[in-house]
Amino acid sequence: MGHKRIKNIWNQYARLIQLETIFRMFIMSHWNYRVIKKYHKETDTSTYHIHEVYYSDDGIIESWTESAVEPMGETVDELREDIRFFTKAFQKPVLKEETENGKPALVPQNDLQEINDGHYFELMDRAGVAVDYIYQFLGCHPIIIKDGNLREIYERAGNALVELYQEAGRLEFEQTNKNDNP
Known part of the structure; x- marks a missing residue:
């Protein structure tokens, strides 16, 4: 499959994800879940919690829940979806109270994990596992095989993961060669 075809498939997949994200942002347009680090003077320790964080129209944090929140839903499906949004909090920088x-204000914590040489191979390896996982658990499912529309969506997702794997492999190769030839 040509590079342009893969890029086209990836763009179609990205548009589907963007539509879902836009819909969710419309519903949750001025708040989201965030991880907040709290320092406790009495014990000289820090703990991490998930809070609802509220934003102004221009994206500036205005307030947040005083207490940490728990996932909940009126149905199991709503609970599962709420947990999914909780996990999205880990894709954003941790905030700390200052x-x-x-x-009181929330500021991004600046101690991001340093990238080391092992991270490149690890990313490539994880992408490979994801490719295998999507094939084993989705690609072989009888409904995916039978339903053409679902099959097409599955193939776009699978191709996007293959592209991610290939790009991770390219980065790992470049990093290895850079270290071998200083």
Whole structure:
């Protein structure tokens, strides 16, 4: 399959994901779940919690729930969806509570994990596992095989993961060669 075809499939898949994200953002347009690090003076320890964080129209944090929140739903499906949004909180920088001008504020924590040489291979390996997983657990499902529309969506997702794997492999190869030839 040509590079242009793969790119076209990836773009179609990305548009589907964007539509879902836009819909969710419309529903949750001014808040989301975020991980907040709290420092406790009494014990000189920090703990991490998930809170609802509320934003102004221009994306500035205005407030957040005082207490951590728990996933919930009126149905099992709603609970599962809420948990999915909880996990999205880990894709954003951790926030920490600080005091600015005498008022509590949330600021991004700046201690992001350093990337080391092993991360490149690890990413490629995880992408390979994801490709195998989607094939074993979705691609062979009888409904996916039977329903042409679902099969097409599955193939776009699978091709996107293959492209991710190939790009991760390219990065890993470049990193290995860079270290071998300083």
